[in-house]
Amino acid sequence: MRGETSKADGSPLTLADLAAHRTIVDGLNKLTPDCHILSEEAADISYAERAQWTRFWLVDPLDGTREFIKRNGEFTVNIALIENGEPVLGRGVCAGIGCALIMQRGRHRFFVQRD
Numbered sequence: 001m002r003g004e005t006s007k008a009d010g011s012p013l014t015l016a017d018l019a020a021h022r023t024i025v026d027g028l029n030k031l032t033p034d035c036h037i038l039s040e041e042a043a044d045i046s047y048a049e050r051a052q053w054t055r056f057w058l059v060d061p062l063d064g065t066r067e068f069i070k071r072n073g074e075f076t077v078n079i080a081l082i083e084n085g086e087p088v089l090g091r092g093v094c095a096g097i098g099c100a101l102i103m104q105r106g107r108h109r110f111f112v113q114r115d
Contacts, residue, residue, distance in 0.1 A: 012065045020061035
């Protein structure tokens with residue numbers, strides 16, 4: 001498939017993965033410029049460095065790349081804010097089937113599905 005390559009582990013990497021990564025990281029940098037970001041598409045930060053972080057965004061810009069390539073709608077975009085090793089805010093969106101999971105620490109989790 002055009003626009004597709006592979007990661008070091010052999011899993012597919014598409015132009016859509018990279019575009020989603022750039023869009024999300026740019027937005028998070030504007031929203032929280034002093035907060036670290038760990039994204040699956042830029043995971044080359046050593047564990048020793050990451051272990052020092054007390055607050056960071058954890059991003060999987062396109063979870064389910066194989067499903068994305070198959071165009072079956074079974075892929076998600078996942079973003080979470082981690083503080084002191086625990087998620088405090090998160091959102092997972094599966095636009096292909098019209099649903100989202102929204103989580104905030106101390107509050108109920110919400111599952112939203114389009115009719």
